[in-house]
Every structure is written in C-alpha cells, then in structure tokens.
Amino acid sequence: MSDRMTPIPFGILMKWILEDMKKDKGVFGVRFPYKADGAALNFLGEKIETPFGPAAGPHTQLAQNIVAAYFAGSRFFELKTVQTLDGEDLPVEKPCIDARDECYNVEWSTELRVSQALGEYVKAWYILKLISKEFSLGAPDGFMFNMSVGYDLDGIKSEKIDSFIEGLKDARKTEAWRDCEAWTLANLKYFKNIDESYVKAISPAVCGSITLSTLHGCPPQEIERIASYLLDEKKLNTFIKCNPTLLGYEYARTKMDELGFSYMKFDDHHFLDDLQYADAVPMIRRLSEKAASNGLGFGVKLTNTFPVDNPNDVMAGGEMYMSGRALFPLTLEVARRLSEDFGGALRISWSGGADAENIAELYGAGIWPVTVATTLLKPGGYQRVKQLADEYAARGCEPFRGVDNEKIEKFSARASLDKKYRKPAKAAPNRKIERAVPLTDCFIAPCEEGCPIKQDVPEYIRLAGEERYGEALAVILDKNPLPFITGTICSHRCMSRCTRSFYDESVEIRSVKLLCAEKGFSEAMKALPRPAALSGARAAVIGGGPAGMAAAYFLGRSGIKATVFEKSPIFGGVVSRIIPDFRIGAEAVARDLEIVSAYGAEFVANAPRRSVAELKEAGFKYVIIANGAWKHGKLELKEGETTDVFDFLERYKKGECGELGEYVAVIGGGNTAMDAARAAKRVLGVQRVSLIYRRTKAYMPADLEELELALKEGVVFRELLAPKAFRDGTLLCVRMTLGEPDASGRRRPVETDEAVEIPADTVITAVGEEVESEFFTDNGLAVDARGRVVCGGDMSVSAAGGKPADASAASADNVYVIGDARRGPATVVEAIADARAAADAIAAAEGLTVGGTAHTDSGSAEAAIVKKGIIAAPKEPSEEAKRCLECSTVCENCADVCPNRANAVVTDAAGRPQIIHLDLMCNECGNCETFCPWKSAPYKDKFTYFATERDFADSANSGYAAAAEGYLVRLNGTVYRGGREELAAKLPAEVLSLITAAEEQLCLTSFHGIERE
Template identity: 50%
Template sequence: MSDIMRPISIEALLEWILEEYKRNGTIFGVRKFFQADPNKKISLFGEEMETPVGPAAGPHTQLAQNIIAAYLTGSRFFEVKTVQIIDGENLPVEKPCINARDEAYNVEWSTELRVPDAFEEYAKAWFVLKLLSRELNLGSPDGFIFNMSVGYDLKGIKSEKVQNYIDSMQDASKQPVWEECMTAAKKLLPRFTRINEKYLASISPRVSHSITLSTLHGCPADEIEKIASHLIHEKHLNTFIKCNPTLLGYDYARKVVDELGYDYMSFDDHHFTEDLQFEDAVPMIQRLQALADDEQVSFGVKITNTFPVEIKQNELPGDEMYMSGRSLFPLSIAVAKKLSDAFHGKLQISYSGGADVFNVKDIFEAGIWPITFATTLLKPGAYQRITQIANVVSTLDYPTHVQLKLDKLTELVKKANEQALYQKSVKLPVTPKIAEKLPLLDCYTAPCRGTGGCPINQDVPAYLRYVSEGKYLDALQVIVDKNPLPFITGTICAHPCETKCTRQFYEGAIDIRGVKLEAAEHAYDELLATMEKPTPVKDAPKTAVVGGGPAGISAGYLLAREGMPVTVFDKADEPGGVCTQIVPEFRLSAQSVKNDVGLAKFMGAEFKNGQAAPSLDELHKQGYENVVYAIGAWRHNNLRLTKGSAINSLEFLKANRENTEINPYGENIVVVGGGNTAMDCARAAKRLPGVKQVSLVYRRNKRNMPADEEELIFAMDDGVNFLELLSPISLENNELTCEIMELGERDASGRRAPKGTGKFQKVAADTVISAVGEKIDTEFYQSIGIETDEKGYVKSNPMTLETNLPKTYVIGDANRGPATIVEAIADATKAANNICGEVNGEVHNKNFETDNQNINLAEPRAKRGNLITPDCDTTQAGRCLECSTVCESCVDVCPNRANIVVNVNGNPQIMHIDRMCNECGNCETFCPYSSAPYKDKFTLFNSKEDFNNSTNQGFYVIDAAKKECLVRYDHQEKTIRLTETIVDIPNGLLDLMETVIDDYSYCLAD
C-alpha cells in the first residue's frame, strides 16, 4: 500500500457526515458527542472556547476528519499540525512513524500534506465545525479556536508558500476552498435542520489569528526571536513559542529520567548545549512579551516541544526519535515551573507533554491553559478520551486572566517525580500480542484468552462479566470448565492473560487472577452443592497419574469429570506438590490447595498419598492401561563457589514451610538468583526470627531478572536488599565475595548479557541460598524407556503428550521444563482429552464463549475511552472492555479514521480505507494479533491507481450501479460483478463489498 493520504473533498466530507449520522448516529466512528455547557467560556486571543482542551499539533490535527472527531468528543482548542517549507512527498518521514505502546515515540514532526492542501484541510474542518456545532446543538459556533503551528526557521517561514498559508488562515474568503465549502453546504442545505443560507453567510473565514512557533532542536536564540518578532510585528499574530525540556539542562533531565525507571533511554548532552539556554530564554521572552504588548496581541510559551532520544532497539526506523507521553510529563511540568518562577506567575503557558485525564485537573488549576493532547489519544479509546478530559475541566472554575499558582506547580513537579503513574515498571513489558494472524473477517478477540494469553483458553471476559454482575456461581462454572484449580491459579498463577489485557493501555491491566479468586471464594460451596457426580464410563480403562502437584490434580479432575477411573499417586502425605511443600504459606494457604483437591475428589478422582507410586510395570499389572507422569522439576542446579557452599532453595523452602519459627541460618542471609523461587526464598527468610538482613544477589539488574514484576515488588516491599550486577565467587568467614558485573548487549532471550569488570565486592553472609533454577529428573524417564531430547526433556506427541511408550504420557515440567501452573493444566488437558477421546470420541466442552452471549454492543463500546481515575468506584471485573464482543482497537487508535466498522448482515466487520492512511503504524501497535490492520484487513481503494500501488487484499468499486469491482484476494486479481455467482472468494467478503456499496456508499466518494 501507499502512505500517501488523499484528502476528502468538502462535498464528500459533508455527505459522509450526514449519511453516517443518519444511518448509525455516529460520525467518523465517534459514538458519543460532547455537549458543551453554554455558561462556560474561557477567553484567549480575543476569542472564546468552551473547553480549553484539544489535540496538539500532530496526528490528530492533520486531516479534516481528525479535527472533526476531536471536536465531537469535546475539544475546543485545536493546535493544527505544523507546516513548513519542506512538505508533501519531499518530507522525509520514515514509516512506521509512531510507537505509542507505553511512553510514545515518533519520527514525524509536520504535516505530510503539501502546505496548500494542509490549509484546505484546516479550512474545511473549520467550516464543518461551524455547521455541526449548530446542527447538533453541541455548543456555540464561536466556542472553539484554531491555532496555527509553523516551523522551523525564518527563511522557510518567510517563503511564499508558508506566508500564503499564514495569510489564508487569517482570511480564507478569497481561497477556492472557501467557495467550495459554501457551494457544497448550499447544495446539501435541505438535509440540515438548523442551518440556513443566512447562517452560512455568517460563518467567519478567519480560521485562525494565532500561531505556535515550533523550532527544531538546535535553533539558536536569535533565530527564534527573529521568527517570533516577524509573527508578532509583521503578521500581527497572537504568538506562542515552543520551549523544550532541554531548558532544564542535561544533568537534571538524565537524573529524572533514570530515577523514574527510563534509564534505558539513550541521549547525550548535545541537544542541551545546542538548544536555547535558559539564561537566554528569559530575556528573550521578556522582549517578545513587550513587543506583543506594543502590538496589542497575546504572547506566551508552549510547553513542550518533543524530547529527542536515540533509537537503540529498533523502536522506529532511523537514528533519532522524539519521546512523549507519561515519561515526558515530569520534564515538561518542570519546564513550566522553572519559567513560571522566572516570570512570577505572569507568563501565559499553553501546555502539552504527557497531559491526560489523570493530571489535567492539576495542570489547569495551576493556571496553565490551553492544554493539548497527543499520546493519550493514540491509545485505545483515542478521541473518546477527550470527552472524559473535557468533562473534568468543564466542572472547574475558568479564570479570567493569566495567573499561575506557583505553589501548585511546585506540588505538581513533586508529584510527577514520585507518583507511580509516571514511573516505568520494574520489568519491561512483554509483547501484548497473541500469536495468531489477523483474519480478514470476524477478527474480534479477547487477547487475554488467545495464544500467549491463557494457555487453557479460559473465557476470561465471560467470568469477568459474571463477577461484575454479582453472579459468582456462573463465573466459577465458567472457570472450572477449563480450570480445575481456581484457588491455586486465583492466588499464584503467573497470569499471562494480564500481559495481553487491552486495559493495560488505559490505566493498567485488570487483576484477572484476583477476580478468579473472588469468584472461587464466593461460590465454592454453592458450586459443590450444585455439581453432579459424573456418570462412570462403562468398561473405561483405568488411568494412573504419578505426581500429585498441580499437573496431577488437574489430570485427575479432568479425567474423573468424564467418568474415567483415575488414581493420583504421590509420595507426599498431602497432595499439592510445590503448592503444599514449597510455596510459602503467606503466598498460598493450605486451605486453598485443599479446596482444589476437593473438586477433583468430588468428581471421583482417587488420591493415594504417603508412598512412592508403583513402577510402570507394576502399574500395568495393577490394571492401569494409561499412565500419566506429572512429576515436577525437583532437581536443583548447583551454585558453584570456589570456596564454601550454598544450600538448595527447594530444601530451604520445604524446611521453612514445615516450621517458620526455626532459624539455623544466621542473621545475614544471601539468596542468589533472580527468579520467582529466589523471591520466595528471600521473602521467607525475611520472616525468620533473628534475621537482620536478607540480600538478593543477581548478576543482572532488576529489569533483567526473570522473576515476575509483582514478585519483585513484593520482595522490595518486604525489605529485601537487592544487590544487582554481582556474580558470586566464594564464601568464607561469613562473607560472600562477588565480582561486579556490567550489562552488555542483549542475548538471545532479549536480556542484556552480564560481563565481568574485574572488580569485587564482599557481602555479609552467614548462609547462602542457591536459587538458580530447577531441572527435571531426566535419568528417571530414560530408565523406564521414555525418550528424551538433547535438553533432557521428554519427547512426546505435541498434540497429545503421549510418549514413545504407548498410552504413557508426560505433562508439566518434564514436557516443558520448569513450567507455570496454568501450563501444567494445559498439558493435563491435552493428555486427558486424548485418553477420553480414545474411549468415547468426544471431550467435555461447554460453551461459555462470550461471543455467543446476547450482549448489547453499546454496553462494552460505552467503556472505551473511559479511564478509571482514583475517584471511580469501578470494580476490577467491571473494568473489562469485553474485547471478544467488541474489539475495534484499530478503529479507535487510527487518527485518520482509516479503519471503520461495517455492519454486514448484523455482524460488525473491520474494513481499512487506503486513501485515509499514512501508514503511521499505530493500529499495528494496538491490534491484539501479530499483524498490522493497515496491511492485513480487507481494504477499500478509491482509485484504480491506489489499488495498483498496493499489495493489500481489497477492492476498488469500478461501477457501483452494476456492483462491478476490481478485487485482490489470495494473491489473485480479478474483475467481478457482485450480482453474479462467484465461487473463489468467500461469501463474507462478497457480502462486505456489497454492503459497502449499498449502505456505506459515502466511503466511495472523492
């Protein structure tokens, strides 16, 4: 496909708006419109705006439809995208150009349109807002402000092209586009209800008489002053100049970024030395303010321009990118504070730089406005997020003059450096994407239950919905349909589902695991009271399960539920494996394990504990036709020390579980390792009597430790002393000698590999506990004839987990290596399904999928764009966005509205529109699939030229009346008529194309 955007003509734009609104009650996908309070206005530049918020100069103000969507959702201040002398196809923007997964980065800085085309987009948007504000009664037609943005040097700004742009924005009446707007509106006048010719004649062609100067990094102070003086004196414009975080100085910025956890960002001091210096900025601003006063125009600063960092991990193409979002806020607000102090609170500040719903109230109450947004609008919910922001600000008192509150700014800077909201996670996040590729049709999915989400494909959205409705029994029934261990997994599951949760792009992932436990605790007794004993399968073969840990309990439950006779053998006195013998009681109670074992026993599973399981031959002699080995990874990797020795982590945890009041280990305990087992050891050691200090030694830093983030945080909260970048050498005289390490390049796992420095450090250590990993008992499996691979893991059929020995299965750790509990359940499910399938040809499969529930789509759609702020009382379950019912993230996050929902035979489908896309890549970031919707969804082309310039599967409508289309599908191109029988294109795609022609014809117009 091509990244060239082709703007929509004003007539087609109005046709689209009117027809979409008539059919769906939406405009460019916006479903909920903001209606301004008629009594709230704030003045700026001699104009008024109903809310002092809106999109920053960026992707949300590049095209007319972007600005329209922003207005509908509550924006009333629009900083339209920057123009400069280099434009259109000459602008060197590499694609993709945006990465907004967490903090955001971009490599684009000004409009990708030619400057005259950019002007036309802004003029069309201005005109349409004048119509919509009145027609839909959304606010005053004079209740919004357009603010120009230009760059980057005086020569370019004085060029004929940019000068014409500035003049045209101040008076569009003599430009062809203005006449086109009037002609189109008059033609469509009968379709409006509150617009007449008199009103059209009253629409002001003065699109903007204010401007924000954006300068590239390194622009000297005298150049900035010359440009601003030109804009104020010669163009008589109300003027803001953008100020960069480089005003803070390199040392300050580096310190803040590092302390907030963004230490991986790479930047040196060259921008800080080459950019405008604070000691030059203050007198320059004073002179410009005086000039503006003489010219009787407004003057102020815009905070902030972007923050440049180096591209080190292929985040985007190129060498340098511009950082924004929550990581920029602590720097931006510090710039605001520094300048405000210098001007004693009398400097007008327009603000952007990590602003969002969580801080907009504080920013505004500190006296800073207008406030513009970019990064938050690039995330799911997108434009609709403005509605929540506008609602917050419109409840506040609007000021009548500029007066910054320095005490509030001081507090805001402090909060920005301390609040978790602005701190990077201890661990860098894993990919939120599932493994599947994006289908052309029927793509709505809940990533929490997809591949890479839940290994047992639990219907997470279903049980979250039930819990949110207080239907705990229904929720628990959904859970135990695929999960035999609701208490164990509700407490210590590694919850990979949460790493895929779309809510993480709002205010944080849902505590899915906690909701599972909530359902289990509320409905366990009721579940037992309502469950029915399974009917035994006649003449079913007996199954022996060797190992009573999570994998074994799960296999026992799943087989017994299908009426299969099954016995679980375990040499421990109580079933549970690591859950009862190793995991500390403060993490998982014994009662929780008993509850889950109780479910398996209720189903009919027999448990034999207290002695080793019979041999494989003996089990066969006892009539067990199937044998499932579910033995955990109980062998320990040894920590090699040149002197002294360490104790085994599993032995330590087992002894501690048996008696937490005995401490034979001394006052200073050192745990070596960085995984979850190491965290358990350290936390358990902290609770021992007489312990003064527990240190955790690891050769990498916390960010590169394999432990789950929450386990790291728990250990830190418990007071464990983390000694990072240390590699143990020897233990003698109660001291552990370690080599100091440094991090090098990333290894195959993605973590930065440690390398020695030749320097050493001693750590007080009465006892060293080795927690450097566990291994499976490879020799055991080999001894009974089961084949293993070069890693020592058992070889088996990946679909059934049956080994080379017929009807002998291995599940859990021996199949995968040390595995999570939910992975053990997944393995048990495979083996049980195969055993049951061989007997009766089918397996247990109740249908709890949320896709098939009768859910009003308006309900989950209403949640999109609403972030949960501290004053909300929404439950964890209630935060679920119900992605399996309504996903549409690619629709949300596209600034240009290039992905749309098409209702085909009552089913929503996603279609991509080529002409509206500039390949920014944002939809790829947030699509749950390992795909890019702008490349992989069925695409509508508005010209044959665009069709030919693309490889996307899609169609171009040659003749709508004849329903004749040029189609590309499955690498084949052909011309078809939808009125004829077509056998080699799926009916769903044919229906989509016909629906577009019949019901979405407004998408076809030029």
C-alpha cells in the same frame, strides 16, 4: 499502496458526517458526542468551551481528524506545524510513530503540501461551524484554531508559508473556502438548522493566534526575531514552543534515570545547542512587553518533544522524539521554573503527557489550554477526549487568574513519586498473539489467548459483575479445576495481555477468579456436569501437585476413575510444600482438592514410588506422570557451600529453617528467588537480604508483581553480578555488563575485571530446579538432551521414536507426562493445560465424550464501548466488570488508534462488526500495528478499500476497488473481476458481505475515482 494520505473533498466529508448522524452512528467512528453547556473561557480574544484539544501532530493533520476531535469534546486545536519543506520532499520514513508506552515519533511537521494543509484546516473550520449548530454540539464560536509554523525566519517569510498564514487569518480568498461555501449553499436541503444567512455569516478568520515551533539548535536571537515578526508584522497572538532541554543535561539525565527510563539514550549536544534557560527568561520578558505594546497575547507552549537516540526496533532514523508520560515530569519542572521566575503571570499552554488523570490538576493550577497527542494514540483514541471534557465540565469554568506557583511546585514534587510516571522495573511482556490477523471476524480477547488453558475470562468477569458467582465459577471450572490456587498465585498471563492496561491498569482477573471461587463454590459444586458415560479403565496419576490434581479432575469428568499417588504426606506439590504461607495458605489447596474429589478421584498419600510397569500390572490401563521437577539446580562456585532454595523454603514453611545469620544472599531472578528473599527477610536475626542477578531487573524472569513486592519489603537488588565463591562471610562476585541479545532476546551478560564483595552468612541458590530424568530412563522412556521425556502434543509418550533399543515398546503405551515433569519448572496454569490435554487424549481413546462445555461470549458491544476510558481501579474485585473491555465482543483497537480514521468499523449482513481499511486515508504511521492484538499490521493485513484501480494495482493488500464493470477484488494474491453475481460464485460470502456493508455504511461510492495528488 502509498504512505501518502489523500485529502477528502469537503462535500464527501459532509455527506459522510450527515449520513452517520442520520443513522445515529456518531462521526468518523466517534460514537459519543460532547455537547457543551453554554459556558466558555476567553482566550486570546476568542471563546473555547473546553480548554483542550489535539496537539500539533497526527490528530490535526486532516480535516476528518479535527472533526472527530471536536465531536468528542475538543475546542482548542493546535494545527499541525508547517514549514517550507513539505509533502514528499519531507524525509519521513514509515512507520513514524511508536506509542507502545511513552511515545516516540520521527516526523515533525505536516506530510501534506502546505497548500493542502491550508485546505484541510479551512475545511475543518467550516465543518465545525456547520455541525456545531446543526447538531447542537456547542456554540458556533465556542472553539478556536491555533496555527503552528517553523522553523526559521526566512522560511516563515517565504511566499509559501506567508500565504498559509494569511489564508488562515482570512480564508475568504482561498479555494477551499469557496468550495465549502458553494457546496453548503447548494445542499441546504440536507440541514435542519442551517440556512443561507447563517452560511454567509460564517467567519473566515480561522486563526488569530500562532505557535512558533523551532528546531533543536535554533539560536535565541533567531527565535526572538521570528516571534517579533509574528507580533509586529503579522499581528498574531504568539506562543513560542520551548524545548525540555531548557532543564540542562544533568537534570534531564538524572530525572530519567530516577524514573526508570535509564534505557533512553541521549547525549548533551542538544542541551548545549538549544536555547539556554538563562537566555530564555529575559527573551520571554522582552517578547511579553512587545506583545503588550501591540495589544496582543503572548505565552509559552510547554514543551516540545524530547530528542533521544533511536534503537531502530520500530522506526528508522538516528534520532526520535519522545512524548507522553515520560515527558510529563520534565515539562512540569520547566513550568515550575518559569512560573516561579514570572510570578505566575506568564501564560503557559501545555503539551507533554497530559491525559484524563492529570488534566484537571493542570487546569486547576492555571495552565491551559492543554493539547494532547499520546493519549489519543492509545486504544480509545479520540473518544478519550470525551472523558477529558467530562472532567472539565465537572470542575466548571474558571477564568485565568495566573499560574498557581504553589500548586505547580507540589504537583512537580508529587509527579516524581507517582508510579504513573515511572517505568516499571520490568518491561511489559510481548502482548501479541503470534498469528496473523484474520481477514474477517478478528475480534478476540487477548487475555484468553495469553492464558495457557484459554480461560473464558470476559464471560466470567461479566457474570461476576452481575453477582452470578455460581455461574461464573462454572465457567471457570470448565477449564480450570484449581480456582483457589490460581485465584491466589497464578502468574496471570491473561493480565499481561489485558487491553485495559493501555488505559490505566489491567483488570484484576486473578482477584475476580478467587472471588468467584469463594462466593460461587456451593452453587457450582451442586451443578457440576456429570460424565455422559463411564469407562471401566482406570488411570494412575503419579504426583499429587497441581498437574496431578487437575488430571484427576478432567479424567473423572470424562468418566475415567483416577487414583493419585503422592509420595509426601500432603497434596499440592510445590504449592503446599514450598510456596510460603504469606503467598498462599493451605486452605486454598484444600478447597481445590474438594473440587477435584467431586468426580471420585482417590488420593493416596505417603505412596511408595512405583514403576510404570508395576502400576500397569496393578490394573491401571493409563499412567500419567506428574511428579514435578524437584532435582536441585546447580550453581558451580569455586569455593563454599550454598543452600538450595527448595530445601530452605520447605524448612521455612515448617518453621524449621534455623538461624541464617545477619546477612543473606539469594542468587536468582525468578519467582522462587523472590519467595526465598521475602521469606529470609522474615527470619529472626536477618538484617539484610541481597538478591544477586547477573542481568538487570528488566530481564528477571520473575513476575513484575513478585519483584515489586520484594522491593517493597526491603530486599536489596544487586544487579549485574555473577557469583564466583563464598567464604568467610562474603559472597565474591564479578561485575557484569550487558552485551548483545542472545537467542532469548535478553542481552547477554559479559564479565568484566571488577570484583564485588557481598556480605553473606547464608547463600541460597534459586537457579532453577530440574526434572528427575532418572525416573524416566528407569522406566524405559526416552529423554532429550535436557533430561526431559519426549512427548507428543497430547502429552503421550510415543512407543517408538528414540527410546532405548532394549526397552519394551509396550512400556510407553498409554503413558503421559505432564506439568513440571514434562516442561521443567513452569506455572500452575501450564500444568492444568497439560492435564487437560492428557485427559482428553485418554477419553478419546476410550471412546468417551470429552468433558467440558462450549461457551459463547454474549457480551454487549454497546456496553463494552462505553467503558473505553481511563477508570480508576476499584477497591473490590466485584467491580472489575466495569473495567473489562470485553474484547472478544468488540475490539476496534486499530480503528480507535488511527488518527486519520483509515480503519473503519462496519456491520456485515450477519450483524457482526468487521474492520475495513481505507487506503487513501492512510499514511502508514504504523500505530494500528502497535495496538492490534494479533501479530499483524491492519493497514497491510485487513481487507482494504481502494479509491482507484491504480491504487489497487500499487498494493498487495487483499481488498477491492470499483471498476468499469463491477469490482476488482484481490483475495490472498488472486485478482477477480466482475459484477456482484459473477463474484458471488468465486468469493466467500463474508467478503462480499463486507464489500456491501462498506459501500452502504461508509459512503464509499462517493470516494470512487479520487486520485492521489
């Protein structure tokens, strides 16, 4: 396996395209073509039907990449930059792309040899000339190529780069052109709309324009000499690519900090070494005049990528180059300044975080053509261009009349406030499923995997979209008996994993759940499945919070009568007694109690605490302990008394919290701390609430949503402070700094010598409640070092293994511990998961059928694929189904995000879509690993096609290659050789089916024997 991609011969690419179009499969995995309407813009003497396309990057490195981009709607192509240092001499370590959010890379020019790059661009040009006419995608002259070169004048004048430039100015003398023409003329029978005269008339003038890309540190005199050479000697329309360092270090640092990107590390050396703004303006004026005197066009390309220090968590190297949404505000400010200084007359081409949400505004302000890269590296891939094209088509053709300075100025100011360009206060959680990707049948819904109860999210989202709310709620109730509570305050780990968030924002799964509960309640209650059989055994549940309520439901559904004992007057636990009404009202708990009671559970309030032995003596065969974690966590201060957060919130909920004074300090960073801070803000007389945390917001355990609500309501966040004492209306703290990561992955807070005083009349501590371990030990149950009972995977307490020697072994029989009582403070949905495990274990012990229904997701792959694009969040939860990508039906992330189309989708004999990796088209950029929902790298872990036996031998991947007699197949490290019949006796049927599908659907027989150069 090599990290060098192999150019595919023209004839094979054309055969692949023609076969795909014949089968109505799109082109290179891009299913939906854009067909231009005949209108076109004039640019540098050429026509472009849409004013955008892929930037000089991974999406213009190979012919198939350019073809895929064209098919989706691109009509302007900035070809990957070439320089004298090329091919294997170019020092690019792999992986080389990190597109998790804003994008970074460590490569800066084509990884091919310059001669190969020339061949790819000529092939791509020729293919577009053919398919534009053959498939009526647009005018054959409705697109243009723009070459990109670097990095110094001597290199550009070298024979290698000069041949490249001249070859694109007139391709007739190139070997690639001769091959394209010869193949086409020999295969005219495969075309309906192409004849010999059309082929002979194809223009060999591939490029009449060029973009100069210069390295950071290139002096202004060198830039001007190169641009002058390109204008005077090469007679090319010329754009120079400017660096965002034109803004100066102070502006860039301040802006990045303001937008939440303070973690980006960079110093001022590039800003000092690069072209200075004061030098750039007169240079651009001189070059503009020179271009005019030559009858050529001139402009600037904004901007190059932005160099920052590399943390080496994904890619190697000392420096990496930032692009994407973080670059957009910087690029916009460069555009604003230049447009102002040139009165809107300077032609500006754009590259820096453009996507479907901002491209129309850029175009409307007179900034075009626009090139994109980061957005194409996200799920959806090239198909996102179709959305750009639709945005443009809706706006219509507007000739260039100058850059609108007023629009750019307003856009720049607005972008600095837009959350799209701001980093959230907390980093996105790990989205990966902590298992390796299966070799086949890998499509999976990350939202379900992120949910502790594995809720069937896409299914109920789809049913809700069809307004079948009763059926949707039935799906929810199969695994979740508390839809009103979880539909209101669930921590929604499902949403943290949602693939839609790579496009815009997560599907509002929690809101849809609540909608289904509200609208489907009556219907679903009538249709609740009855137990198949009843048991005479009874179960006692200690604790009437979410865990206890859920246990009663699952037990009753399985046929076991449950009695819930709650020590307080109300049920719902923390939800009812602690969480403020502004987050959840009593009616949510009441409705869920109604659901739980449907299976005959008995609820006893104000129940005295009884031991496990006493409950068994009372006739309960099984005991489930769900009494929560109510023991106050301790914060050791040298001086002063504080208020526990549970005490405060319980009093607040009753309206009995009393006076707090003007200044309140809340110590902690979890959801309960956010509740306390927001509640304190609502208490009469409180002027300011400060939230004290010893790390930064990024490391707070609170959900991002709760953190942002607290910020919105005016809570003052005081980060990197450790409380030490509370006296005389002052909370005394020590300033902290962040050290190296600890076992949790969070950077360890380290004390400094700096003291900080925070005004505080009341100090509330929210440092985590604890389990009442005394209850367990009093009942003879073993606890661990943290005071938590020792349980098995089904929540049962083992009769052996670590219990006190004098305890009766029988005392632990049929005892289960669930929820916060087992875990410590946790979430409602984790409590439900525990309850289900315990109830299922009890049902199995009684020989009963475990309740529940197996759900099979029956979504439509075609319907899901159509939704791949940026979609504005709807106003109503009922419309969220339009945004759900139904990943368990079709995922294809790895295929979407591969610039080279090296991960392909085929359909096996059973009609299931499968992924196969094409080794010779892969350069191991690593982007598929970023977006695969599994903890895997598809380019290493998916079944792989190898063009030669040598490539097969050079890899450890499971996969196959054609051999002299049949195939070579490697599966889990074992190599098999033989024909189909021989291999059928040795290999799983799904592997042979995948090989057959790949051979038939991807024209791979034409690839056999292609050697890497």
